Amino acid sequence: MFANKKHFITAIIGVLAALSIIALVLSLVKVEDVTLPPTIKYGMVFDAGSSHTSLFVYEWDSDKENDTGVVSQTLSCHVQGQGISSYASDPPKAGDSLRECLDEALKAIPAAKQRDVPAYLGATAGMRLLREQNSSATAQVLAEVAKTMREYPVAFKGARILTGEEEGTYGWITTNYLLDSFTKFSPKAHSWIHPEAPNIFGALDLGGASTQISFRPEGSVRNWKEASKFTLYGYNYNIYTHSYLCYGQDQVLKRLAKELIAESSSSSWVDHPCYPRDYNETISLSSFRTSPCTNRSDPRLPLGDRSVTLEGRGNASQCLAAIKKLFNFSACGQSQDCTFDGIYQPLVSGQFIAFSAFYYNFRFLNLTEGQSLATVRETIEHFCTRSWGDLSSSYPEEKPERLPKYCAKANYILTLLLDAYKFDETSWNNIFFQMKVGSADVGWTLGYMLNLTNMIPAEAPVRVKGHVPSLWAAAIAFIILTLALGLAALLLLLWV
Structure with missing residues (x-):
């Protein structure tokens, strides 16, 4: 393949020199982890009131602010008909009444994320009254609601009746959240900050x-x-x-x-x-x-x-x-x-x-x-x-x-x-x-979703390693360079 011994040794030295250069460059490159931006999480809450039911879809960054998600409203959908308590004599209709809004919600959430979306239904005073009057009918209505929601590709977390105090508390949270009383975005700091003198x-x-x-x-x-x-x-x-x-x-x-x-x-x-x-x-x-x-x-x-x-x-x-x-x-x-x-x-x-x-x-x-x-x-x-x-x-x-x-x-x-x-x-x-602050509705559902984000763990930033750690790279480079120089010296001695 080579005309003579001289050409052969020259080729070997050239290959070794190239490997040495590559190893040297590898050792000098500063290798860092690459952090991907936080992903978007979604949640949905049905407000099953006494006279009507509404569905709200929320979203927030997985990288939460002080363990509480910075939540925004993505969709609101008003269910046709009366509240679910009106279906006490025909419970399956309570579940069927939710389908149109559930279909609408899935259109607003990426298909790849739907199965991870926590979905809740909170019933308020209408169902509290029905429970006092007919506890078995109340249980049947909630069971039919749950049955329908489980048919959809979401992480159904339950349908339950809120206490009046929970309803009041979550409404208070929604109100102050939307009015930036808890946290607000600072363009100067490029981050969410707690107001120095919040107006509660x-x-x-x-x-x-x-x-x-x-x-x-x-x-x-x-x-x-x-x-x-x-x-x-x-x-x-x-x-x-x-x-x-x-x-x-x-x-x-x-x-x-x-x-x-x-x-x-x-x-x-x-x-x-x-x-x-x-x-x-x-x-x-x-x-x-x-x-x-x-x-x-x-x-x-x-x-x-x-x-x-x-x-x-x-x-x-x-x-x-x-x-x-x-x-x-x-x-x-x-x-x-x-x-x-x-x-x-x-x-x-x-x-x-x-x-x-x-x-x-x-x-x-x-x-x-x-x-x-x-x-x-x-x-x-x-x-x-x-x-x-x-x-x-x-x-x-x-x-x-x-x-x-x-x-x-x-x-x-x-x-x-x-x-x-x-x-x-x-x-x-x-x-x-x-009734609104910006594009979001004032009511208990946003406060409910916001409070629940304290129970949904914040995702750790996704870190992708682009190369082997720089310490190992330096060690490999040193070994290759040493072998190359030693072999080159040996060949020269043999040639002479």
Whole structure:
């Protein structure tokens, strides 16, 4: 192959020299691990309320901020039909009602990540009431919901009924998270930081069957039963929270109708001061037995399953007086740290976000722009005096089953906030009625998902090694270089 011995030795020396150079370069290269960016995680939560169900999909970086995910809302989907508690007599329909939104959610989550997505369903006051009335039907409804969710390629974590206090606490967490009270992004630091002087907001939630108040009082919470403690972003929080079952807007209207009928001397036609003039509604006495809030027997009610017609009178002052009778304010005596029914509550302090039905009712009345309490009262009083013909022609797009009830709902909100929670002319200005912050909905589900990220381990950064460690590279290079030089020297001696 080689013409002579000289050429052969020259070739060997050339190969050895090349290997030496490669080894030398290898030893000089600084080898580091390559860290890949954190991956995106997803989670989904069904809010199974008393009157409707909604699904929310959230996402966050796997590299969490102080053990709590920085969560954002990716999707919201409203389930068609009523709340899952309405399917007590036909539980499979409760599960089937979720399918459309589940299909929608899977379109928003990459297929490769779907099986790792934690999925939850939290039921609130509607199911709490059903559990009091029919525990077996409640279990069947939850079982059918779970059965449906297990059919989808997600990590189903359970369907359960939240306590009222959990609902209030998670609503408070959502509120302050969205308002950057816990953490906010600093463009200067290029990272999430804890505000030096965070403005912590209280949360006011009004649903169909219950209402919640949650806030951080100025002093300590005297009654430990009403306290909620937790840690977010490395900081501890201690808040007051209480939930009032049967004080959601739908149950209050039902209780109001029952009380008006019980007080009336007529057995078939009853005046309703909150309904507009010329509006009539016929209800059956048996409907009161469908809810634990109204199923207690009352000797003042007419006997049998008779129908009664409620005739609107459009009287704002009488409406307000009738609603106040639904509260037991005398149980508090002269105590200032008490709302009604003898329930302890510290004095309200700080700013509050009022969402859900608080917001929707006041938005209809155009009262969500920070109007004074005097303006709010005047607007509600004027609305209550309008006739049914006037209202139906002025609001043709509003659902006819909702329109006649805004007077009662608005007066109930005033009674709850002023007489029960003890807001006044001054502190009223600290209540902000809103349903969204940015593109995210205010409610308990985001707080629930955010809190659960403390139980989902943060992923360690993925580290990819591009070469062998530099210490081994240097050792190999030294051995190759030594052998090459030694062999070259030997060949030279033989040649000579």
